[in-house]
Amino acid sequence: xxxxxxxxxxxxxxxxxxxTGEDIREWIxxxxxxxxxxxxxxxxxxxxxxxxxxxxxxAKESPGIKxxxxxxxxDGWYVLNTVTVKR
Numbered sequence: 001x002x003x004x005x006x007x008x009x010x011x012x013x014x015x016x017x018x019x020t021g022e023d024i025r026e027w028i029x030x031x032x033x034x035x036x037x038x039x040x041x042x043x044x045x046x047x048x049x050x051x052x053x054x055x056x057x058x059a060k061e062s063p064g065i066k067x068x069x070x071x072x073x074x075d076g077w078y079v080l081n082t083v084t085v086k087r
Contacts, residue, residue: 001064004056005038006077007049014077015049016041024055024065046087052077 003022006014018038038051054077057064063076071079 001055006052046085051080
């Protein structure tokens with residue numbers, strides 16, 4: 001199952017995605033540190049965005065695994081932080 005990052009706008013709409021190269025089957029033994037980048041589209045309007053993470057179920061193309069962290073949204077994505085886009 002792939003790890004995916006996203007940015008979401010103030011209305012909760014995901015506006016940018018990045019599929020990482022992480023293979024969750026290699027996450028054992030713990031602890032595991034993951035460092036990834038999310039490409040911000042040049043057309044993205046300035047403003048505040050939430051950074052989201054999810055492990056995607058390939059059959060459904062949606063979040064498929066519950067994570068042991070806080071910040072879970074109703075759609076299964078987890079909020080990691082907020083970033084500000086400036087132009």
